[in-house]
Amino acid sequence: MGGGRKQAKRKNILPHIAFLVGLGTTAQADLITANDYVAADPLQAQLGQLLFYDKVLSGNKNIACATCHHHDLAGTDGLSLGIGEGGMGLGTKRTAGMGQDAIRKRVPRNAPALWNLGHKDVRVVFHDGRLTPSDLFGNGFNSPAEEWLPQGLDNIVAAQSLFPLTAQFEMAGNLGENDVTHATQIRIDRAWPLIADRVSEIEKYVFLFKTAFDDVETAGDIDITHIGNALGAFITTEWRSFDTPYDAFLRDGTPLPAQAEAGRALFFGKANCSSCHSGALLSDQSFHALALPAFGPGRTRKFDPIPRDVGRMGETNVLEDAYRFRTPMLRNVALTGPYGHNGAYPTLEGMIRHHLNPAAALQGWTKDLAQLPNVPEKVQQIDFVIQSDRREMARQASKIDITPIDLSDAEVDQLVAFMHALTDKNHDMRPMGKPLAVPSGIPVD
Structure with a gap:
């Protein structure tokens, strides 16, 4: 009888042995769960969703973060090289714009996907890795902004979100077109307060920032760090994939x-x-x-x-x-x-x-x-x-x-x-998706 029980026991574990053998070099350590992502405040994420789709953050108010990372295109733009500031439309139907507003240069690199950027193990972003966690400049990151990147950014995604805003051919615009791109040419950190001032002039945004951030009591308290953290909260929660x-x-x-x-x-x-x-x-x-x-x-x-x-x-x-x-x-x-x-x-x-x-x-x-x-x-x-x-x-x-x-x-x-088989079964059902409208009143693409 004892031998029979042992035999049954062996038979019961055989499927599990087969499963472990089938894993090859993969292992349970490769699993991703909801606990593996950086924490994000839900109210900040909801605010970030609106900012992500609001063209008010761009120099000429004609392009949003979402233009190159759109929900309808799985967080990208479907192009080899994007058509940034000055263009019109989305994805493969996006055009170069018209007249003096037409683009002067394609975006030099492919728009990277946003999936799982909020994972706690992410330690490098951009195709060339020019943003990494670091104590080198006293603000938590080694970045193109060096010591001029503001302190108080919650994570690497919040930090990353600030750089397209000051990139001439992505969102800032060409020289002579607006105050943001002019300030960027002087020094990158000169442009960010101008963008924050734009946002703080919109009454609904002021209310939302006061609701989402404990240290914002008036419009004058809103700075680029709050904007970056709101964008980071949205991106890190919206573009999660671990159900493939x-x-x-x-x-x-x-x-x-x-x-x-x-x-x-x-x-x-x-x-x-x-x-x-x-x-x-x-x-x-x-x-x-x-x-x-x-x-x-x-x-x-x-x-x-x-x-x-x-x-x-x-x-x-x-x-x-x-x-x-x-x-x-x-x-x-x-x-x-x-x-x-x-x-x-x-x-x-x-x-x-x-x-x-x-x-x-x-x-x-x-x-x-x-x-x-x-x-x-x-x-x-x-x-x-x-x-x-x-x-x-x-x-x-x-x-x-x-x-x-x-x-x-x-x-x-x-x-x-x-x-x-690496495609999430809920890839097209994001927690927040695209908003119908944004506080600036600029149409949403």
Whole structure:
């Protein structure tokens, strides 16, 4: 009888053993739960939702944070390189604007997804990692604003939200057009009080800030830190994703579809994707060179003579960091193309195939793959001019951190299926969504 009980016991644990074996290199430590996100005040998040969609934060009051990170587009804009301040419309239908208001330059990099930025483990943001937690400047962050970034920002997302407001081609506007962009040219922190003053002149915003923040009693108490913290509270609560088929697999062993399961085994095994896309966030939050096709205006430094993007080196000034970019997180990745720091590939399959053999993929890439809406001719002329610089192209092509690997077409399809298993089942049902109107009265896109 005793032996029978032991035999039954063994039989009962077999499914659990099979589940643990099936995890491969993944583990329960890779689970994400609601407790893994930074705390956010609900009233501040509701205020942040309105600010996120309100164009009053932009220099010319014609673009909002949501323009490039819209709910209808899974928190992105669907473009390789965005059309920022001066443009009209959303996503692939966005135009370059008209007359003197038309854009003068595309946004140099692809609009990054917002999913899971509020996770407590996030320690680097932007494609080049130019914002990280740090005590270097006494305000909690190492950022482009250095010591002029204000103290009192709640988290890295609150800090990040302030920089598009002062970026000329994203939200600030061109020189001579408004006081915000003029102040930015003097020093970045000169612009933020002007934006805060705009908000504090709107009676409904004053009421909402007084309600959400204990230290705001009058309109004059509202400063850019409150705005950043409200935006951060909204972003960190609104764009959470931890209810995907993959999460169900990690949480309780719910089987993935056969194709996705085969892709998961490849991802954590033969394809070696998890060497960079690791941990709970499916990102090592480090920087790697993939030799992606170069195009667009580039994120140039003051002394760059050509429209190039040197990636991480632009932040560190360390030569070995050249052309390296941050590993993106992958939940909801199937919803947030185009892919790469400049949106070089419109499909997951294309991006995966580039990883398999970057040098060959670079040679085979064609310009029609870039999602670039029509812009004025003088802007469009810059789109591919960098590709005529043979020396720069040779430098970028020589910097590859990935070892080529052979996968069959069927295996590529399996990896794509696994990427789709990272899509949250409630991705289109966010807690707050898009507001119908904002306190400034400016129409909401």
